[in-house]
Amino acid sequence: MMRLPAFTYRAPRTVGDAVLWLAESPTDTMLVAGGTDLLPNMKRRQQTPKTVIGLKGIAELTGIRASGHLSIGAGTTLTALVNSADVRSRCLGLWQSAAQIATPHLRNMGTLGGNLCLDTRCTYYDQTEEWREAIGYCMKKDGTTCWVATSSKRCLAVSSTDTAPMLLALGATVTLVSAKGTREVAVADLYNNDGMQYLTRRADELLTSIDIPDQTGWASTYWKLRRRGSFDFPVGAAAIALKRDAGGRVELARVVLGAVASQPMPSPKAEAILVGQVLSDDVIAAAAEAAYDVAKPMDNTDFELVWRKKMVRTLVTNALRELRGDDMRAVRMSLAKQVL
Amino acid sequence: MGVIGRPRRRTDGRAKVTGQTKFADDIMLPRTVHCRLLRSPHPHAKIISIDTSRAAAHPGVLLVLTGKEFPIPYGVLPVSHDEHALCNDKVRHVGDPVAAVIARTETIAGDAIKLIDVVYEPLKTIATPEESLATAEPRIHEYGDDGNIHKAVAMQFGDVDAAIAGADHVFDDIFFFEGNTHLPLEQHATVALKDPEGKLLVYSSTQTPHYLHRALAKTLSIPAAHIRVIATPNGGGFGGKSDPFNHEIVVAKAALMLDRPVKIALNREEVFYCHRGRHPVQMRFRAGVNNDGTFTGLDLQTLLDGGAYGSYGVASTFYTGALQTVTYEIPTYRFRGCRVFTNKPACGPKRGHGTPQARFGQEVQIDKIAEKLNLDPADMRLKIVAPPNSLTANFMKIGTIGLAECVRKVVERSDWKNKHRKLPYGHGVGIACSSYLSGAGLPINWNDLPHSGVQLKLDRSGGVTAFCGATEIGQGSDDVLVACVAEVLGLETYDIRAVTGDTDLTPVDLGSYSSRVTLMMGNAAIQAAERARELLAEGVSAKLNIPKDRLVFADKRVFDSQDPNNGCTFQEAIVFAEAKFGTLGTTGSYTPPRPPAKYKGGGVGPTPTYSYTAAIVEVEVDPETGWLTVPKVWIGHDIGRALNPTLVRGQVEGSVYMGLGEALMEESAFRRLPARLSNALVHKFPSILEYKSPTSLDMPEIFTDLIEHPDPAGPFGAKEVGQGPLLPIMPAICNAVYDAVSVRVDEIPCTPEKILKALQDKAAGKPARHGPKSFPDIKWPETLHVTPPWEGGDGRASNEPERKKRTAEAGIEVKAGITIARDNA
Amino acid sequence: MSHAFRLSFTVNGEPAEVLVDSSKTLLEVLREDLNLTGTKHGCELGECGACAILVNGEPVLSCLALAVEATDSHVTTIEGIGQGGQLHPLQDAFADLGGAQCGYCTPGIILTAKALLDRTPDASADQIKEALSGNLCRCTGYLQIIESVQKAAEEMRLRPDLQVRGTET
Ligand SMILES: Cc1cc2nc3c(=O)[nH]c(=O)nc-3n(C[C@H](O)[C@H](O)[C@H](O)COP(=O)(O)OP(=O)(O)OC[C@H]3O[C@@H](n4cnc5c(N)ncnc54)[C@H](O)[C@@H]3O)c2cc1C
Ligand code: SF4
Ligand code: FES
């Protein structure tokens, strides 16, 4: 049986305690929310914190508050998110992205905060210690070379969170709290395109909440690529939010790709193509082409990278067609294997 | 009839739904200590030295073992005893075990293996069959046919070259079937201890306690009679738990040394290293076919990537060529097969053992033939179905064959005639057929002993206990055992206790592999039960003065058929018989008929009776992306007789499931790092997450039809069902993809990437096909010439080399340098 | 580093107290400390669903649940869903209809299905498939599993007393 390494466990009841304890030794302390990312990583010895701070007991981290905007506690489970009528009616894309994460059990455990901070993934890295020893380890953990591209100076592990690209497209911000203070960061600024330093969050910071601005006038959708109807992490995704006028002309657009880089990847070009246009087939094709150019999948996930890159075009096209009002249910079913 | 044919709760159902079934890792004994294995990080290396002193000194460590303690090799086939419980001189794949630590806890053992210092000298690694063929040195093993060729065989039945040359058309097709693995949900586990008498007792998740028993006796040099192996119910096997495994031998040895229970529970990655999964196979089919779709001859070559050990590989090699002729009429036939060693975990028997790969090639080729000849592929198959009660060109004896009916059934239910070549672009249907053995006709360890034995104990309390060495791996063998006995004795299954898979208590059954249990154990059970019925009848007849031949056993009573009120309870019948004969017990055994194939290699393929299956699959392909979905599957299976239809349907659907996994997503992929930087050759993703296996959301609708024509060879007419229905799924899917978008994927798995590549090639004016382009050149050994039965052949080869010894798998040659297991049973 | 702590919680309706290490998962505690070996494991990494149990009525993966975080919770395992000497309707249906072949995925699946039916007594086939999509089964192809759940749901609708019984919340 795969077992956890030894660690000290601490369970604060308040955010204040949590950040104080985190500040004691931020580099070898980690937070655990649902544990569905951290604990497998610890069992495989990819992450080996000396101290683990459990967030489950902090009541103020959970809950969804809806006024004009939507404020979601970082400790809210994905199931709670999926069950929230507010989330579904106001930002369908977020609901779709959360509903496609992992499995029902993992969504019962996993949290939105954990999903945003999810470790980047790579088939050279998400392996047991013994396996990684057999390849001489890699740059992200215990080694020096990146096996995905041996000349690469940085780790190319993949951002595999389903909600981050969608939250980015929704213009969401997160609140980061540390013993030193509180700051608000746009989800767009939460990430670096670096498989190791993928978060701009400092090690002493706790992500407490996610705020989504008023979505009036916006429509959003999320299309995910994975092999099976459940379990699998995204290996490509399109998260799109559009604001359109009464005539269907796009006023504002956000097009973000998931799982094709070490961070959620916006495509400003695709956005520019969309703005000012109605969603004609040509406009959709041009936007999909622009998004395609941004995608930089590597050979470190399921499926072949060339095909994955091509699929970005399809995902963006499908997403835009769905937003246009095309009946995409059959296509959706064939890809997602569930009604979304 | 009371029990047989009725959908029923399985006898072990309650235990399974309450969590009371004790799998190996559920055995928690006082004083248990735990074992972890140190595994090689190198794909191929000499072991220069092992220093265990730091590990031995680690607090909580009780014992450290290395290859020194295991000098005697073992293996499941007597011709390939090429494994050591811990590697002796070299390691052959990443994950090969080199040392073991037994400690107070699993965690301590895990920490301590990291303190073992091993010095390796890396050797050149071999990753593919092509490399293997091209690399005579270094040899992965010091035995085998040549260099890194483990086994190469060639045999011919009739003048196949002339027959192909004389045909209206010649088809020459190359296929590739990637390896995959069983992925049983239960990870292998073993608990070994000294029993109170001081004898070795081993509980293990094994499908083959008998082979483990033999391997333990040999490697530990203890008389088999002083070893007890108990096969715990397997949490899925599918062939992956049919070899004796290194970890089993290691903990047995440790338990003897420590006189404490020693447990090992493998983690998922280690299960991938046990492997014994589907061989990757390259195939070339040359077929001579006349305008009407009939075959004049078939010339088949296969190349199997065996991985690092022999396992069942010699048999697997023969199996790639054994069953072509039992499905369709093929008057002349040549088969050449070659298995090579590579530095990857050993391949072996997975559901369908060696036959699904070649079945895939043959069924896709037939689809191509039908298209070329403008025949309906279902009709073409109906035309060439092998005849019942016949001998094939390669001397396989066919009994009943319900294949035509299977084909007709699925054609009708799927509305095939209105779908095939008629659905809109992107939608398609495909058909494929298959056949499979109901148990191998010859034993692995050549002898004249029964393949299955059943013992019955009848107690004056009215209780009946059935003992058999067969192993419950989920397929329902315990249920078959009690059902057969219950049926004969007029009881309910609840009235009979099954004791199975225990080498101390139960007579030998060779194990739960080769789809042999229902037929062989079933027949043995019927024999034992009939003998018991005879004794009871004598007792009742004498006591109640009813002529024996008028006695009926039904409804837990024994009574006069002419006066049903005149009789006694089943329990009274036992009392009468026990009073007359003394303590009651009977035995039954089953030995398959001697097969007519006498040539070398003819021992692989014969069976008491073949099962047959036909499947039609409907697919949807997105031509833009190659994305493939399978909404519906129709499957007809010639089961002979469904003993418990609920379980039979479960086996069919489970086979379809596994076939879909293989067709669409499952693959044992390996990674080699850039040679200038690293020697690594690793399994790409030894995890349940990345080794893709369909979920409940990935399943199509399945329409199952059971074709029931009782076969005289089977118990109550039953044939196998555990493996055959898997085989047609993979080719049916590729055939359906062709029907949908007119491109061929001549390779398994059939992934969207491959479909899209083929579509792009097609658009670019290239062949509309994705698949291997060539079949490697292999130096084949001299071909055995066997005259087909209709040309007066006697089942022997005209140029048969003299046999050195009668050994396993009927005449597989004994090679120098390998220890041969004498049958000491 | 790690330290032992006293875990007190309710297991199958009865109070349980064990001294466990803080790095233990609920899976390890249930199987190894409480001998409730009905809870299985196929990966210990959240990738198979064999270890599913109910915590406060919700299906979770015991292999990824820290035992220390189960303090004061109500845990239900396969050993705890029968009532008054009777099998739960799900157990009967799985045993009768081929829902369990090797039986290794079965405890996790039955518990997951129980949580579904407790909340959605009239769950559709699609809802059942969705709810069970985190439980791999390598034997059955799921069809007989789904039929078993449907059969049990029918049974439970006929016997409403069973709907809530055995639920630990
Ligand atoms: C088999 C499997 C399949 C999966 N499939 C998917 C998938 O399809 N899509 C997907 O997106 N994810 C998937 N996941 C990953 C995971 O389940 C989810 O991302 C989940 O949302 C993670 O949340 P958690 O609370 O469990 O995270 P945890 O494991 O508790 O934490 C994850 C990381 O975030 C940090 N963290 C957690 N909370 C905070 C906080 N409040 N502030 C700062 N840092 C914090 C932790 O320190 C840790 O580094 C899968 C996991 C598994 C095991
Ligand atoms: S991308 Fe490179 S450095 Fe990063 S985890 Fe993968 S192999 Fe390691
Ligand atoms: S053991 Fe596989 S999910 Fe927990």
Ligand code: FES
């Ligand atoms: S019954 Fe064997 S895994 Fe489901």
